[in-house]
Amino acid sequence: xxxxxxxFASGSGSNAQKIMEHFKYSDDAExxxxxxxxxxxxxxxxxxxxxxxxxxxxxxxxxxxxDVVNILKxxxxxxxxxxGFLWLVPENLLKAYPxxxxxxxxxxxxxxxxxxxxxxxxxxxVLAAGDEEHGITIHFVNEHFDEGExxxxxxxxxxxxxxxxxxxxxxxxxxxxxxxxxIENLLKKYN
Numbered sequence: 001x002x003x004x005x006x007x008f009a010s011g012s013g014s015n016a017q018k019i020m021e022h023f024k025y026s027d028d029a030e031x032x033x034x035x036x037x038x039x040x041x042x043x044x045x046x047x048x049x050x051x052x053x054x055x056x057x058x059x060x061x062x063x064x065x066x067d068v069v070n071i072l073k074x075x076x077x078x079x080x081x082x083x084g085f086l087w088l089v090p091e092n093l094l095k096a097y098p099x100x101x102x103x104x105x106x107x108x109x110x111x112x113x114x115x116x117x118x119x120x121x122x123x124x125x126v127l128a129a130g131d132e133e134h135g136i137t138i139h140f141v142n143e144h145f146d147e148g149e150x151x152x153x154x155x156x157x158x159x160x161x162x163x164x165x166x167x168x169x170x171x172x173x174x175x176x177x178x179x180x181x182x183i184e185n186l187l188k189k190y191n
Contacts, residue, residue, distance in 0.1 A: 002030050003028060003190065004079075005077070005079050005080075006032060006081070007031055007043075008036070008080065008085040009082075010036060010041055010084055011042065012042045013084065015104060015176065019031060019180050020047070028188075029187050032052070032053075033053055033071070033072070034053075034054040035057065035068065035071075036055075036056050037057060037059070037062065037085070062090060072093075077097075079097075079100050079190070080100060081102055081103075081179075082101065084118075088145060094141070101141040102140055102141060102186065103140075103141050105117075106119070106123065106172075107122045108153055108155060109147075110147075111126075112125045113146030114146055123164050126158065127164065132157065133155050133158060134155070134156060134167055134170070134171065135156055152182050156174065
């Protein structure tokens with residue numbers, strides 16, 4: 001039986017798109033559901049383009065009910081993938097999917113992580129700190145922002161003439177290349 005992936009995203013969903021593309025013709029796994037806390041998120045259109053069902057939830061449903069967990073269980077989801085999802089994962093979801101929720105962060109954690117550190121904010125912090133290298137971290141999700149065990153880190157050198165746009169581009173290239181592969185490798189470990 002194919003392994004089933006659920007993607008949570010809050011925005012555009014470029015990583016979600018790469019994951020959907022990667023597993024579209026896979027015999028081993030599929031993206032079964034895309035979930036978002038933002039009814040205007042472009043990721044919902046991307047899911048529709050791949051004929052993948054989606055579910056939009058609000059803060060009340062996510063934090064004060066078991067609705068989202070129940071939907072995931074009903075669909076026999078094996079792995080939850082956060083792809084630009086900006087809310088802290090609640091305890092009921094963490095308990096229902098121990099070590100089966102992963103996230104990608106656009107920095108080399110533990111540097112430049114934590115609440116409010118996402119997107120351009122991370123890259124600006126890297127430039128402001130004068131970091132000589134930058135990259136991505138794919139990690140398990142726990143009850144704190146960006147503190148779960150790292151699964152994979154990809155790095156690149158920050159050149160002296162790099163701008164916000166160039167380091168963002170380099171980081172996205174690493175994300176798009178490695179996130180689907182890390183997901184595939186993780187799923188092979190699950191029975």
